[in-house]
Amino acid sequence: MSRERRANRIAGENRRLLVRLGISAVVMFGFGFLLVPFYEQICEATGINNLLQPDKVSVENTQVDRSRTVLVQFDANLHDLPWRFQPQQRSVTVHPGEMVHVAYEVGNKRDRPITGQAVPSYGPQVAGQYFRKLDCFCFTQQTLAPGEQRTMPLVFVLDPKLPADVTTITLSYTFFEIQGRNAAKASLADKS
Numbered sequence: 001m002s003r004e005r006r007a008n009r010i011a012g013e014n015r016r017l018l019v020r021l022g023i024s025a026v027v028m029f030g031f032g033f034l035l036v037p038f039y040e041q042i043c044e045a046t047g048i049n050n051l052l053q054p055d056k057v058s059v060e061n062t063q064v065d066r067s068r069t070v071l072v073q074f075d076a077n078l079h080d081l082p083w084r085f086q087p088q089q090r091s092v093t094v095h096p097g098e099m100v101h102v103a104y105e106v107g108n109k110r111d112r113p114i115t116g117q118a119v120p121s122y123g124p125q126v127a128g129q130y131f132r133k134l135d136c137f138c139f140t141q142q143t144l145a146p147g148e149q150r151t152m153p154l155v156f157v158l159d160p161k162l163p164a165d166v167t168t169i170t171l172s173y174t175f176f177e178i179q180g181r182n183a184a185k186a187s188l189a190d191k192s
Helices: 003-046 126-128 181-191
Strands: 070-079 084-088 090-095 099-108 114-123 131-136 142-144 149-158 168-177
Touching: 003 131, 070 084, 070 099, 070 126, 084 168, 099 142, 114 126, 114 131, 126 131
Parallel strands: 070 168
Antiparallel strands: 070 090, 084 099, 099 149, 114 142, 114 168, 131 149
């Protein structure tokens, strides 16, 4: 085989390789370019992660019973506690299964810190087992400094299995002072 023929053969193979690599590069670029609209179509069809048109995606809680409403009334009581305690709103109408955010206001009228604990009660009593509190000031003891005012959240859901004849629920909180808590703190402060 002559040198010239061999050089022509290698040049031809190189051209074919260059054409194949060029076609591969164009196909890969095209695939990458088409991947974005393909991804958007999949996300739109499934409703996942649609960042381009968030108003088109409406997430609805399918556990909410929109066919009925329940009036939830809020009550606030103090048991020998020098505080001011009241709900920000007296009642709210909700659908069972719907998440509800409300708040209570509390203030210490004394010149010393006081610790209290809220205890809930329900009317009718059967409603208590269907009242799901997700966030509540009653979960922990509350210590208020002298003159301190605070807004405390309450987040709840009424279980959709709530009996249909229960149309009004009264949620009543009574705050009790935690006796000995402040005396123990004062005693520790005196010793140091």
